[in-house]
Amino acid sequence: MAVNLGNAFHYIVPLAFCLAGFHGVFFYTNLLGKAASWCLFQMGLISFLFLLAPQAGPVPSALSLLISAVTFAVGIVLTVFCLKLGRRHKTLDANEIAGRGSK
């Protein structure tokens, strides 16, 4: 199976964002860090669309706007959750909160 490495270099920024975001969601213990990592993943998708935009007309630009709106809305909801948990537990460390919850 032939793989075009040129594509991998062209889309290196979206790939880096998506990988960093995916890694962060699983490996950060801070809840706000997890939420920010998901936003980073979404940023990767948006930057991928920006790279596509010159060749593909107005659709990728419109999609990137819509994805930004969804990211903003869900990001706000996740932040509200973090604020609520932070106020209740005085920390945003997931392990610490889970430990307190199980006691």
Added chain:
Amino acid sequence: MNAHLPLLMGFTPLVGAWLALIIGFFSYRLSRWAAYGALLLDFYFISLSLPKLFSEGSWHYSLGGWAPPWGIELVVTPFSAFLACFILLLALAAFYYLGSFGLMAGLLKNRESLGGALLLVLVSSLLTLLWVRDGFTLYLFLEISLVAATGLLVCATRQGWLDGFYFLLGGSLGASILLAGFLFLYSTTGTLHLDDLLAQLFISKNFSITLAAGSLLALSWACLFNFPRPAFFTSLLNQTPPFLLGFLSSVMVRVAAYLLFVLLFLVLNVPGISQPGWLVGLEYLLAVFFLADFIRAARQKDFLHSVAFLSTAQLGFLFIGFISGNKSALAGTLMELLGQMLVTGGLFMAVGVLSLKPTGAHPFSKLTGLGRHDFWMGLTLIVFTFSIVGVPPTAGFFGKFYLLQGILENRDWFLFVPAALTLGLNLYSGFRFMWLLYEPRKSVSLNAHIPFSMKAPLMALALAVLGLGLFHQDILRHFIEPALPKAYQNLPVPNVPFLGKQVE
């Protein structure tokens, strides 16, 4: 009005949600009736659409006449309309239990009406997920359904903020991976429309792109398919009211499984591509991983945890059908999917009805002698158990029958052996459960009488499980067969004149 039925079918619960929320500020009782009214009205709209669906097949409806991604195209098929009826039936049952749970758990009335509104938003987004035909709208409504489900979890659970956060984050990451898969396909085909994608991939015959996108589209459901596996959702499982767990695991997870079927077979045309050996091996392992949950379910001492394992374990049968991929196996998978929705929802709701507390432990010992003490409750549980075990004439029997037929047609012994072993184990576990229900001695906690009003929704679900089995021939002919890939439908292929010659 009839011309806009697909729109009305999708968005009636959404309008009902706003109504229920606004009316809830003035009268909680009226708010409840508004929510019931929206769900029943949606049933009515779906019933109105059935004659046209039977006579003309799929119903294509474009919102405002715009093409995606600017506009939304809805395609209602007989199977998706039938599946929508099941979603509404389970939503009615869940909404009914929300009221009694509110009383039992001391839930504030304004939280109850907010919960009702969120349930309606969730129903509306799930129904729309069944009918949208472009990748971006699918992602959008998946996100809406995740936010609504998280809101519902937080609304009905006192300490559910952390679990709600994880559910939303995991689900949203899955949705993002789904979107990544669609964007990947978009970059190579220039379209997001699902039917168009099928055509473009068929023309380009670019199998490596199809496999890569397929892997992303399948991976995206990982979080939902593992809900509510006790290993990942322990705290959520112990704190969330069982009726809500039942609604989410039966409706949301099974809708995700149906969407995976649509993506694999109606968009990527998986049977038409040759897969590398490592991927096939991985698929087999995945099916066995989920089937292994039947062993874990049998070893549980807590009824709720056992039902949670059963919920995820039954997905193994669906994956077996997807892997087999022939007509019998896919027909069995869709039949099994319908049965699983009712059984999973019913069992979770039964846990809630049988427990004296809204949350906490639900040991099996409390069920000792239940069948002798409460005949109808015992019978309802037996019907659900028989469907999981695969005893005729339940829906589960016919689903598994066609599934095994598909495996044997392929002579795939690597799938047949785990499936047969699982059925054997389930037979043993099912009879052990029946023995517990009809033991002569009685649990002390069974002295409390279960009112008929609490049992009625469960009995309706059990009746539906029996109805699916008894009328399986009609369901296969009218709903399931038209939902299969075109190659498996007994359609006369028209001769299309091309360059003066008749070609197929």
